[in-house]
Amino acid sequence: MEKICRDLEGTVQLLAVSGTRFVSQWDAAALHRAFRWARYCQELHARFHTDTEARRTLEGALRLANARLGGVFGQCRDLEFADLARCEFLLCSNLMQNPALHQSAIRLFLDGSGPAFPYLEELIGYKAATGLLAHAWESEEDQGFHDPAVATQGRILRGRLDDLMLHHDSERRSVDLLDSILQECKGERRQVAYILAAALLSGKSKDDDGRAQEVIADWLQRDRDLLQTFCRVLPVSSITQVVKVxxxxxxxxxxxxxxxxxxxxxxxxxxxxxxxxxxxxxxxxxxxxxxxxxxxxxxxxxxxxxxxxxxxxxxxxxxxxxxxxxxxxxxxxxxxxx
CATH class of the missing domain: 1.25.40.490 (Serine Threonine Protein Phosphatase 5, Tetratricopeptide repeat)
Known part of the structure; x- marks a missing residue:
């Protein structure tokens, strides 16, 4: 238990550093190690969250670590025991909103097999995060979307939908994802319309069968007001491109x-x-x-x-x-x- 308490102090330090300029020194290998450590912490939560005595000990260790490191890293958020269950997401969130992260490490977020990929859908509504990712894309035709953050949000959404098409309950998962984006954007239908269009017009992979595009179209038709907004606010040329695909x-x-x-x-x-x-x-x-x-x-x-x-x-x-x-x-x- 003593070793685990020391490990938790290392976790507090890891999450604190992930929001600082020091991540500029992280390469892809360092990023993988950080996510492996985050997964280890999630395993600790799963193992001890129902053990009252062990949990009390670990919560005490976290309080001490927060107090010690708070003076070093300033305004970093205290880590609580319940946070360990989402340690990977917290790490991903900090890094996605940290402009100091090196581009070689950022590209890991864009890899469908990368450790951060499952959490991107929760971050689609964070403009700071998608603005950072936008700088990592290679120069490509933007289909009329001049805001790189919107183009990146759409590309992330399309990637997640393509990934969900591999599951047997892909329709339910896809609807949940699209609903969550509308919620993340706080009902800003104009913003959602541009994200959906960017997703529909993002480049197709060799294995793409077009199912993700049809899922988006089906979902749009469930919300008449959003469909009208989509067709009204987007450039006519972009809508015509969507019609083609x-x-x-x-x-x-x-x-x-x-x-x-x-x-x-x-x-x-x-x-x-x-x-x-x-x-x-x-x-x-x-x-x-x-x-x-x-x-x-x-x-x-x-x-x-x-x-x-x-x-x-x-x-x-x-x-x-x-x-x-x-x-x-x-x-x-x-x-x-x-």
Whole structure:
């Protein structure tokens, strides 16, 4: 027990150092050793958390270690016995938010077999962490996402979803993960929309079967407000890219465009279509969405032309301006043909 008490003092020191500039000297090997030590502490918690006498002794050792090291490391958080159960996560959290960590060590976080990978999903909402990781990516096309933190959040999310696809209960696990991201972002739907788009557009691995993308599309359709936000706030070009990679999203997007069209009303005095809902877009923006689809590919052009003609027929197949928004969209697209 005396040795274990000394080990706990080493744990307090490890977590304290992980938040300081000294981690700049850690390479990948040192990082692996740190995580092995953290796992050892989790094993100690599992072994002794139900042993009242042993736990009391270990809690005392932690209090002494916290007191001794507090004066050395300043504002570091006291480590409690219950924290040992999540020692790996605490280590990961400290390192992810420490700009002193060397890039060679950071890349370990991005490795699907690395010790920190299982905890990344809990840190997706931490901008400081994802900002740090963003500097470790090699230069790649950003698909229109200029905030490196958002691009990194999306890439981490996609990696976790791809990993979850290997489990028999992948759907439940994936929904739980996506729900947790919405919660971590505190309901900031615009931020969530950009993270999801970055995940959908992140590079595919050779073994990728597209299931992760369809999971995201399915989850988006469960929250109508989030789906509307996704389609409204993202650049039209980015949405078109998502349409190309996800069949399920393509179908949901068409429904959103139709619903937006139905919210527009023609103002006779102004001589134009006006919005009647904050969740919708203007007539000009609606035209831009359809134009982007028409320019995307021959197959999408054919599908989009068909959708517009169906919408026009459903409206009464009018040709007079102001009677059918779909007819006026078609006229605008024809008059300003690409």
């Amino acid at each position: 996800s069949t399920k999203f393509r179908e949901a997007y068409r429904d959103v465009l139709k619903s937006w069209a139905h919210t527009l009303k023609y103002d006779i005095n102004e001589g134009q279509w006006v919005q009647t809902s904050e969740q919708a877009v203007s007539f000009g923006d609606l035209v831009d969405h359809f134009r982007s689809l028409l320019c995307a590919s021959p197959s999408l052009k054919k599908e989009t032309d068909k959708v517009l003609m169906e919408m026009k027929a459903a409206d009464g197949d009018f040709e007079v301006r102001g009677l059918s928004v779909s007819s006026d969209v078609l006229t605008e697209l024809k008059n300003n043909a690409i």
